[in-house]
Amino acid sequence: MTLFTPSSPERLRVDIWSDIACPWCYIGKRRFEQALATFPQREQVEVVWHAFELDPSAPAQGPLSVRDGLARKYGRTPEQAQEMLDHMTGVAAQEGLDYHFERLRPTNTFQAHQLIQLAAEQGLADAVEERLFAAYLTQGELLGDPEALVRLGTEAGLAAEEVRAALESGRYAQAVRQDEAQAQALGISGVPFFVLGGKYGVSGAQPAEVLRGALEQVWNETHPAPLTLLGGATPAEGCEDGQCAVPQPDTADTRG
Template sequence: MTLFDPSAPGKLRVDIWSDIACPWCYIGKRHFEQALASFPQRDQVEVVWHSFELDPSAPVQSPVTMRDGLARKYGRSAAQAQEMMDHMTGVAAADGLDYHFENLKLTNTFAAHQLIHFAAQRGLGDAMKERLLRAYLSEGEFLGDPEVLVRLGADVGLDADEVRAALDSGKYADAVRQDEAQAQALGISGVPFFVLGGKYGVSGAQPAEVLRGALEQVWNETHPAPLTLLGQSTPAEGCEDGQCAVPQRDGADTRG
């Protein structure tokens, strides 16, 4: 897969790897949207979402709560894990996100990533990503249930029967695995991860001003500004396009 598409002149492509089960990824999405909103060339930016599973071995059904999972993963007490969740909830709230970890249902996100790929084929990749993040982190939806994914797909305008068929067939499973293989090849070990213009990486949910600065830097490097002519109120005679205009005494021009 080519990160930067040279067939799209004047565009800046931003590839983003993230996982639905990643609270920082939702915050990172908001920060990037804030950066993009104030970027003068925002209409020339193409955003492509890529799959990344923080835990590909996660079971679809899990009796573990978010708090217990954090405590187990980081070797913390239940109280310390709760403090981590409370801190994350506060960070998210500052960006207008309403996290409810007490209702979160841990699950495997492989099928949900397939749904994003399917939605992208219909021009709804970003809307689907947004809907799944909100469903998982704010609404306590169980994304391991295929029928929940069908309903969420319909929420963004996808045909429910087409979503169900795509998930049943596993048509987009290879696309998810290709994203993950590419992430590994690029050395991406954590998300969110942004690749700008195919060669500049930004790791983590950086503040909006950092992402805005990255957009400006890459845009300026890949889209140099035209030269400004100095000290000229009117154009002087010259040659261009393989021809030269030679003024005649009668005011007519000849080209040679």
């Protein structure tokens, strides 16, 4: 697991807590990508994904449809819950995402987060996040099924045997729990949640322009621009680096 640390002097680190079961997290991912695409220092931004489970007690395969589960959770009628899903589908479409809640199979995401931890060690965390989001929210894959995770992990570039072994052994379970404990320590109660430069937080799937502004603000505060010399001349004599260079007087004999 990559521990949460501030940015280095040369880079800007962005830590993102999210859950595959969170439709707003996929929207937030796409909006952050849009913000990053127009950020001049984008090549110097390091993105680190962290695990967050909205419902750690969820079964591997939920008994209710997402519509009925939403209605029960918020005390709405099935029709009202469907209106909420239709609204979110419309918002996702504006970001180029094709949500199909009628296919969605509610599940537990603990093993999916372990897969992302494995992917992070190989520089493939973003690719696996993307594949799992699309599988869950668009294609109706059951992410509580380990064999589905093996197949999806290989589609994102991982080796099938390595994925299967990691999931069977639970090798990354503790890393997921550490991410979740860190979120709790930071007071993060909802996702997506972005931490920029180790000290600035942005909550929710903010518009791309808001995220871009946050990137600019944190970059400027943590990476101040060098001073521009005024006066139109090269630097004159002065003292620096703990010493002064004193010109020697002309010792030539000028007597007639």
